[in-house]
Amino acid sequence: MSHIRARSAAVAVVLGAALCACSAGAGGVSPPADAKPGGRDRPVTVTVTPDGEGAAAGKPVVVGAEGGTLSSVTVTDAAGGRLTGRKAAGKASWTSDRKAAPGTTYTVEVRTRTRDGRKVTTRTSFTTAAADRVNKLSLAPGKNTTVGVGQPLSVVFDHPVARKADVEKQLEVTTSNGTEGSWGWVRDHSGKDRVDWRPREYWKAGTEVTLDARLKGTDSGRAGGWFVRDYRTGFTVGARQVVRVDLDRKRLTLERNGKKVREILVSGGTPGGDKRSWKGTAVLMAKEGTINMNSETVGLGDAYDKMVDHSMRLTWSGMYAHAAPWNAAHFGRANKSSGCIGMSDSDAAYFYGQVRVGDPFEIKGADTKGTIAEGNGYGAWNLSWERWRARSALHG
Template identity: 30%
Template sequence: MNRRRALGALALGVAAPGVLAACAQAANKIEAAVESPPPAPTLAYSPAVASADVTPTAPVSVKVTDGWFQKVALTNPDGKVVAGNLNRDRTEFTTAEPLGYGVQYTWSGSAVGQDGKAVPLAGNFTTVAPAVTVSGQFQLADGQTVGVAAPIILQFDAAIAEEDRAEVEKALKVTTTPEVEGSWAWLPDEVGGSRVHWRTKEYYPTGTVVHVDADLYGVPFGQNAYGAADSTLDFAIGRFQLVKAEASSHRIQVLTDAGVIMDFPCSYGEGDLDRNVTRSGIHVVTEKYEDFYMTNPAAGYANVRERFAVRISNNGEFIHANPASSGAQGNSNVTNGCINLSLTDAEQYFNTAMYGDPVEVTGTRIPLSYADGDIWDWAVPWEEWKSMSAVSSEASALNLPSTAPATPTDAPVPTAAPGG
């Protein structure tokens, strides 16, 4: 044998046992891997099993690792199954509807592991039981058409502390088409209630469509109070109409996109007493009555029939017909604060007035304020208005009381059904 060939054969023969040893080790590892049991399914509940005081709108789910759900259900004590969805690979179940208050919910079903064995779902949790639920009501109706200055008012049937208002306000959303700048602001309300208003920076463009979401169910209101229900509101902005009312002119003008369409002589508040001053500022039309029987003890009259009365403030200010002041209309101010017109002129204006129309009063010594009732929104400068939002980082400079009446005690009141 050639020596080089012999050495080559020897070298080859030496290497062969090492290769065989490596193959044996790999085979042992494969055999060990095959013999290891697959991991059992692992379940993760949210909220955790046995949790208490769970918010009914909190995300609720159960996930499985190293397995898939064969069946899963969440039920209340009456056996009602909560609606929910499984993801595509059946590894996560998520509820698809809010839960109830003060209810215990129980998991059931099973998850199957890689070995084909089933693991049961079990456990329960309990939702929060409120001491009281708080309802909110809009002042506008679905489908209503309103004037360009109409605020959105959400009235609550409980007092909400300042520190709890941000959570409530975050649940409110206004969507306008076209987009319009606006802000919420919390205004003083009567004892036992709270209200928040949404107002635009400028008057709405005509034809604006407005949608409001108030997702209040499950929202904490403080003192273990929670929102009673969600609600929505849809309304539209109608034509543009504005009343210009300069007290020193003894006239009012009604303007639309076409310009001045009415220009009437009138009489404003006499101004001898504060209660007889027509307030300066942007008022908002809220009601109108063909007949309004009015009583005002402070002014010394009762059960007086007023015709074509358009309310512009809850302090008792109306634009209405008053033949008794006809001699002063156009030359002097003699009323108790209302804007008086002739019967013919009052009817003409009455027929065009709409909830939400702005009435801009100028030229008097007392401005419109919280003391004048529920809508004085436009008397507040825009930057100040925004600071009255509970989510604003700016402190409000207005020194407002915590409560204020929606209708001042010295305001004229109806003494019979309007129109009756």
């Protein structure tokens, strides 16, 4: 069996009974001179696009058959990855479900059936041009973790994403109980593009969540570049825990499954200036243990520089819940911190052991810096469902 490529918009292969006798012409391949219309020697012409070396990426692979029908099409890359696809009605064409990725060589095996019932197989290949720029991403939460009911799926991109709708189409979220949710695009606190998926309401305990980011072969735009791989993560939602912080009463209440577990005396941010706390719903981002806190990193000059125990991050801008024994005289009495939610060593140790990443902190108070922004940690819960859904590139 032999075949020949036509270096035009497609690669054409003419198939005879046992051996292909072909002559390439502009736009296709001519049948053998002795082929008779409707006769046994009438060939099948197979076309494949993209074609050749340095072909354009970001397009589906399309296979066509003239003079016969397609029995099967197999498209594989050098690593053995396969592009699945579908045959059109009449079986005269096949289109891949995914787009061809940049810098990749694909082998295409096509099995056809001639009009008089003969089966013929042909193989060809093409290579796409390499990407000038590659975009990558980071995912939260981590794979195979158990998180709280407020934890969103969060995707942060290394480079800008201009083609947000094209990217969002490739992000598939599957839940074990059909949870309603939506993607929403935000500007991360780092300045990068970010897209989060949050449920309409807090997750139900026990929900299993999977994200398939089928981005290989997707162009994020001129400044962002191509994605050259897929990503996958999954997590489970733990018990329903909600932390309610009342800065006016200087009280923190931990609730589990709708029941009060413990109330803790706290001291929040000092009223009247830059040391005030944020209000709204924050999501516990990380349990960081004992860390150094330096006021210069959050724009508060030399107000403090100390090691702090049982530190639980709530925002990228530096609001934590943590042990603050130096403020013991103010717990339950006055807000005198530099913006964090402080409590005693013993209460902080207990609380640190009870909460998990993803637990929502619902914070209220009369004198605060304002509501936590969507990109300052996980602030999506501070938008109504309608406003959040409007941030989707597909539904907004």
